[in-house]
Amino acid sequence: MTDTDVAIIGGGLAGSTAAAMLGRAGVGTILIDPHPIYPPDLRCEKLDGGQLSILCKTGLADAILPATTFDGSTRDGKAWVARFGHLIDKRPGGQYGILYDDLVNAMRAAIPPSVPRMIAKAVGLTVGDDRQQVSLSNGTSISARLVVLAHGPSVALKDQVGIQRTVTSPCHSITAAFDIKPAHAGAFDFAALTYYPERTPDRMAYLTLFPIRTSMRANLMVYRTMDDPWLRDIRRDPGRSLFALMPNLRRLTGDIEVVGPIKIRPADLYVSKGHRQAGIVLVGDAFASSCPAAGNGTGKVFNDVERLCNIHIPNWFMSSGMAADKIAQFYDDPVKWGYDEAAAAFAYQLRSMSIEEGFTWSLQRYLRFIARGAIGSARRLGMIAIADRVASEEWTQRLRSLGDRA
Incomplete structure (x- = not known):
């Protein structure tokens, strides 16, 4: 039996980010995943400014950005936007491209040596108010104060503790x-x-x-x-x-x-039920999925892990036990809850805006086309060039000071 404070099941983006944050904070942590190197997987392939803002809060942005490819368009306005077959804007971009497996492996490289990595599959799970037990495929057992379930859509361990996954779309x-x-x-x-x-x-x-x-x-x-x-x-x-x-x-x-x-x-939208239990907390896709088209899945992962590791785990460990009312504080966190709700709402809104034929949606598409065309025209006339430049310089300064902000 191996004892630890936190056992993280799943070494994708959510689990690896949590392991890096907790390890750097000196919290006893074990990361459990069957892959020594995360394999190719089609998920997030770029980071935008909003996601980078949350990543900065984790203290790990300086470890991730060198692995990305900047689109080079922040100052020269070469991020083109076209709608209905017409080029309507050439705006500052500032996105960072990175394949998902490269992102995860860069995050894993940021995990300090103090965090053991168990190259095995978690096959058994028992949770309670005090200690949690995890059984691995290599015969090892782990006892932890808290289990962080970060293994994406898998349901095998959830079934063992009575957590259901409900597909909503x-x-x-x-x-x-x-x-x-x-x-x-x-x-x-x-x-x-x-x-x-x-x-x-x-x-x-x-x-x-x-x-x-x-x-x-x-x-x-x-x-x-x-x-x-x-x-x-x-x-x-x-x-x-x-x-x-x-x-x-x-x-x-x-x-x-x-x-x-x-x-x-393909991407299903689903949510978890029965997850408010003692000793276990779900993050990222283990809790609820997001729509890749909406582009907020990575931000949702970073938001989950940042709130959990910066706010809730330190507070939980100030007292004994890991009862369900403690765990509920994470799910009821207004920052987490607000991001989840906004991500889900946008997923349905974007789908309707893209495919619905009714008058209301047709009007919204037309108005959005007119509005973005007006922005593009204003940019070409130099009317918003100053605002673009200020925003660009502000973001550049933020990236330069990542180490201090971490």
Whole structure:
């Protein structure tokens, strides 16, 4: 039997971030995951300013940013936005591209040596008011004051302690990810591009192009079912399918070549029930999923872990026991609760804005197009250039002072 204060089950982004934070804070922690190196996985592939703001609060941004690829568009206004086939804005960007497995492995590298890593699968779990017991596939048993469940959508351990997963929107969205390059020599005219759908029947949220390493990465977000023939077509001839979906895209990209394999991932929306128990807390996708098209899943993970490790675990460990009323403080945290609610609401709003045909949604799409076009026109006339520059300089200064802020 190995004793520790915190046993983290799952070494993805949530679990690795928690292990790094707790280890740096001197809290006795063990990370349990069967993968010595996190394998390729289609999830988050870029970080935006809001997610970086939360990452800064974890004290780990300085360990992550060197592994990312900055889109280079903060000052030169080359993050293009196109809607209905028209280029409507060239705005400052400032996003950081990184494949999910690279992100997780960079976070794992930030875990201090004081945190043991058990390369095994958790197969048994018993929880209570005092100590929690975790059984591993290698025969090891771990006793901990607190178990952090961070193993994503898996249900095996949840079933053992009576936590249910309720799917609220099956196959809510589908992500198709691949690399592209110009068909002829040269580079794209943009540093990054977000392209919104031309027709609602295409059931598309948007296409986003952004740099990762030396490649231009494409994330295409659609609302379809996994038996839709379109998914078969895009696997067979991705370039043709892409331009069939967005006929006017070629005006901005020119002819393209799809490089490497296409990865496709459906995403269900689900929530946990019966999770308010003694001795165990759920974070990230273990608690509730998010929609990749909404782009707030990584922020949700960072928000969960930051609140848990900076606020709640230090408070919980000031007294004995780990009763359910202690654990409830995390789920009732207004910062966590507010982020979760906003993420869920936006997931449904974006889907309706993208595919619903009614007058109300058509009007909203038209008004959004007009508003963003007006912003783009103002930017071209220099009317908001000063605000862009101030925002850019402020964010640059924040990134330079990450170490102090941590």
